[in-house]
Amino acid sequence: MRISSFLALASLAVLAGCGSSATWGWYVIDPTTAAGWTNIKFLISGMGDTILISVIAAVISIVLGLLVALPGLSEKRGWRIVNRVYVELIRAIPLLPMLFWVFYGLPIIFRSMGLNVPIDPFWGAIITLALSDSAFTAEIYRAGIQSIAKGQREAAQTVGLSYAQTMRYVILPQAIRRILPPLANQFIYIVKMSAFASVIGMQELTRRANELVVTEYRPLEIYTLLILEYLILVLLISAGVRWLERRMGSDERS
């Protein structure tokens, strides 16, 4: 017991020693000084691209996810296998290697097929995020659609609706309210994972922070501001989703 407390104290001392050269240096992001204000403006300037990448990726993922989910609900085994293979494969690939594959690998594959399709960091990031997220979105759709009672589909069939009409007018409008909260979670995931776009040179929030760290040597303070920036984005998304849910709530069954 005495030895363990000694070890704890010793490790604290070591940690304190490590930090001895690192005192706080909030001056780098002090808005009252001209230099600090310039730094803040530089950091925030990545916001636009972070939002743009995330929103476009989320929209693609929402459409792609539905297209992947539908064969998973098919009666035919072949279609379900297509869905399973896609979901299991895409879900298993870590984001960073996938990003490299899309950004560096895809152009090589296209070139070997005689096509010249350049992929810039902007679309490289979007494709990667959308692809990676679509596997999760697909599973959310599948669960949401399956949660709607089978009788709804049967009733739609007996009043002559086609498969597409049944989905559009009967199943999806009921499923969407159950799907929305987990989809919002995924959107938050996309926003945070968009930080990876910094490694292929996208000038978004994280890249700006990294660049400033290199010139200012104050990672702790700069990354603290970075955390705040993501926090604000995520809180805004949460508020938006709650507003949407309230609006939809009005036409759900009581």
Add this chain to the structure above:
Amino acid sequence: MAASAIELRGVNKWYDTFHVLKDIDLTVASGEKVVICGPSGSGKSTVVRCINKLEPHDTGIIRVFGQEITNDPRSYSAMQGDLGMVFQQFNLFPHLSVLENLTLGPTKALGLNRKEAEERARRYLERVRIPDQADKRPSQLSGGQQQRVAIARALCMEPKVLLFDEPTSALDPEMIAEVLDVMITLAQDGMTMVVVTHEMGFARKVADKMVFMDGGEIVEQGPPDHFFTTPKSERCKTFLSQILQH
């Protein structure tokens, strides 16, 4: 003799190894009212669900107005307008108003415009005696009202045959009569009906033919006066005595 509306010849169906329908032969003539009864698990709902292709059958022939219904989706899209269906659990669309429940099929599947579909919907709401509930949601109605909306929804497709799968089984006792009354009116107006039900009073009143099923087969079928007074099989006698003793 009237042309047969529905014809089943040697229909068999299995759930894996469980033989749910055994050599079902059944003919429903145009204008005829057929009541199917039997203990639960006897396959009576499955018969109805195979006729309108909510479930596939494995062997045998099902014809609707002479046209064979196979498990190929193209074969039954043509007959779908001919068959209306009323479910035990109503299966109304909870996110739509009563009126929208009624107009969805006619506008999307039959190509009626909104005005025509609404006129038709109000006409049938009148017929099931709830003309004033058009703008409510299904969840705001009682069970009996919901089932009458479901009947109106089926009628809006103007089917030639109405199939009922235990339409009163999910209802509180005091609401059963209002639904049966509507069904009796439909029967009197000449609608061809196939009704799976335990309501023997209703059956006596409207049925042209009684069908008794047990263990996946049709044990007995015939006109109701014979059926109720002199059932031929033991199983049918037992069933009737159980269901009629109260």
